[in-house]
Amino acid sequence: MTEIDVRLERVSKFFGDVPAVDDLSLDIAEGEFFSLLGPSGCGKTTTLRMIGGFEDPSLGTVYLGGRDVTDLPPYRRDVNTVFQSYALFPHLDVFENVAFGLRRKKVGGKDIGQRVRDAMSLVDLEGFEKRKPTQMSGGQQQRVALARALVNRPKVLLLDEPLGALDLKLRKQMQLELKRIQEEVGITFIYVTHDQEEAMTMSDRLAVMRHGQIEQIGAPELVYESPATEFVAGFLGASNLLDGELVRNQSDVATVRLSTGQDIHFPASKVPSDIDTLVKVGVRPEKISIEADEGEPPAGANWVSGLLRIATYIGVSHQYKVEGPGGTELTVYVQNLGAEEAPAPGRKVRLTWRPEHTFIVKPSAALSPEEEEE
Amino acid sequence: MEQHVPADLHGVEPPRRHRRLGRSASPYLLGAPAIVWLAVFFVIPLVTMLSLSIQTCDSITLACKLTWHFAEFPNIIGRYNDTFVRSLVYAGAATVAALVVAFPVTYWIAFRAKRKNFFLLMLLVPFFVSFVIRTTAWYTLLADQGTILSTLKNLHLVPESFHVLATPLAVIGGLAYNYLPFTALPLYVALERIDRRVMEASHDLYATRRVAFTHVVLPLAVPGIFAAFLLTFVPAAGDYVNAAILGGTNTVMIGQVIQNKFLEAADYPAASALSTVLLVLMLVGIAAYAKFLGSRTIEEYV
Structure with missing residues (x-):
């Protein structure tokens, strides 16, 4: 990676006694598409607002x-x-x-005209210059907001759930568009979202916050x-x-013994x-194969047995709850290749996956109801 | 909701559905109280006033007859020309004063105050007291031997001959004070409606606090300023209480003349003609004002 563009050093923000951001440190490299991902109330927007100066x-x-x-106040920051x-x-x-x-x-009048036109064409909105924002759709307003920020050629662009108000189809389209624009202008994007798919689609790196x-x-x-x-x-x-x-936890294979006494193996490096x-x-559900x-x-494979409860056909795949x-x-997600007959609910099944697809995590405290909502 | 039926489904026109009478009549039924109210308390008095202004009345029996006597207009315009101008100047000055006083207060309540409703109530509480009593209270306060002036005179801060009552300042001040709620409330509504996130956006785009105020707050408050101006200026121009209580012989406003002609001199045609002229002046003024500000902007916000 190149130069560090944004650095947060042991930053905390309290609202009253409640920490919204708790001793957070973060480095974001120049030109990076970085996402802050997390449920509502995890502090991602507050983190962004501190970078912006709000x-x-x-x-x-x-x-x-x-x-x-x-x-520095927001109007003195190159963001x-x-x-x-x-x-x-x-x-x-x-x-x-x-x-x-x-x-x-x-900026001089001539330059303003040119730069605004460039920004408008970057977001595909040529010819809309004379409209009032209220005469535009949500997606178009979103593009204006993007152009309004990018036209200043800031060092860093902050995006606070910018696609949240758009419908799913437009959101998917804008995700690709944002990524294209970011690559075109080459500036650092810091993107706040609670949508993990959105974060994964666009980001070079992401931070999961809680x-x-x-x-x-x-x-x-x-x-x-x-x-x-x-x-x-x-x-x-x-x-x-x-x-x-x-x-x-020795040599190159680690083992976890399940409560049933069965062993699960995986590379010790994990x-x-x-x-x-x-x-x-x-x-992950898509890494598992399911059979009678x-x-x-x-x-050499990891496996567990179970009882197939629900089988759902969703077109591109079958989804099983075991x-x-x-x-x-x-x-379990199984791609719909049409080759095999799907197992029926009520049957005993075996779930198999490869050791390298296994991961091991620390148990976390249970999700609060607000976090579950998202 | 009407269902959408494709016409000519089988080459046969589907039977046309008839709307029930009640449904098509409902807008008129809902509007009826307002229509009756306007007819009785606005249209009829207005027509009566317009018609009275061209009638001739018997000075003893007070019986009036429509004589298409337009001569009253040039007569009163000639006689009360100065009074009309004075009324408009006083009302304009009072409105500007009220705006200057109300804007910072409402801005503070809308943008900074934590307990907005409390402070708004505090601003309006004095106006729960009767209009005439409030004006009389100002009379007492500003009297030549009142607390304020006598203290100032004792301290030799103002000359012994100094007085406020019966001066234009007293009348304009009274008007500005009495119509303050009509200035403050529309201003507050306009300022309160400004999206705080738009303010943040302006700071994000390098606007300092002052630039954000002149380029975002002020333009967005224009409809409120317009409404405040209208709601203050129009009643202030026709007011007769402030000039009567706080003013003197040199500060007579047109409202006083109308009141005098109507209630004391019983010169109905002259009173009506004066009212008509005032009405026309107001309408012309508002039309010019709207033209200047652009009626589109007004429609958008009001």
Whole structure:
């Protein structure tokens, strides 16, 4: 990675006695698409607002491009924001909305015209300059908000759930568009979202937050394939977790003994250094194959037996809910290849997966109801 | 909801459904109280007033007859020309004063105050007292031997001959004070409606507090300022209480003349003609004002 663009050093923010952000440190590299991901109330928006200058950190320091900006107001920071509600100026037309920042910076009239046109074409809105924001659809307003921020060529662009108000189809389209724009302009994007799919689609790296702290930080593949905690495993897509005890942790194979006495093996490199003996082992639903519980289990693979409860056909795949060891509900996705007959509910099945697809996590405190909502 | 039936389904027109009478009549039924109210208390008095202004009355029996006597208009315009101008100037000055006083207060309540409703109530509480009593209270306060002036005179801060009552200042001050709620409430509504996130966006786009105020708050408050101006200026221009209680012989406003003609001199045609002229002046003024501000903007916000 290149230069560090944004650095948060042991930053905390208290609202009254409640910490919204709790001793958080973070480095974001120049040109990176970085996402802050987490349930509502995890502190992701507060973190973003501290980078933008809309909240003062109670403790800690914020650096932008190596410079301490902790005490600078928003209008002195080389950062622009795309707000969740777009926050366009209702009394100005689209051109003046986009030109607002340039006019404050006293850019010359000719340059303003050119730069606004460039920004409008970047977001595919040529010809809308004379419209008022109220005469535009949500998706168009979103693009204006993006153009209004990008036209200033900030060092960092902050995006606070900018796609939250759009419908699913438009959201998917805008995700790809945002990624394209980010690659085109090459500036650092910091993106706040509670939608794990959105974060994974666009980010170079992402941080999963909970209770004002970062649970895990890394590339989407890493965080998805090797979640560090039970919370991360559960937040990033469906996961199957089984209680067990870490029994052997030597050579290159580690073993967890499930409550049923069965052993699950996986590469020792996947065991986090700071883990206790009481752990959870997990595997993603799409990594599992499901078959009738007959004959010898395949050698070298991990497997558990269970009772197939629900089989759902959803077109591209079949989804199965299986009652596994100790009554744990396990989810299995099988791509609909049309080759085999789908197993019927009520049958005994065996779930098999490869050791390297297994991950091991620390148990987390249960989700609060607010967190479950998302 | 009407169901959408594709026409000509089998080459046969489907039977047309008839709306029930009650449904088509309901807007009129709902509007009826307001229509009756306006007819009785607005249209009829207005027509009566317009018609009276061109009638001739017997000075003893007070019996009036429609004589299409338009001469009353040039007559009163010539006679009360100064009074009309004075009324408009006083009302304009009072409105500007009320705006200057109300804007910072309502801005503070809308943007900064924690207990908005409490402070708004505090602003309005004095106006729960009767209009005339409030004005009389000002008379007492501003009297030549009142607490304020006598203290100032004892301290030799103002000359012995100094007085406030019976001056234009007293009348304008009284008007500005008495119509303050009509200024403050529309302003407050406009300021309160400004999205705080839009303010944040302006700071994000390098606007300092002052630029955010002049380029975002003020333009967004324009409809409120417009409404406040209208609601204050119009009644202030026709007011007769403030000038009667706080003013003197040099501060006579048109409202006083109308009141005098109507209730004391019983010169109904002259009173009606004066009222008509005032009405026309107001309408022309508002039309020019709307034209200047652009009626589109007004429609959008009001």
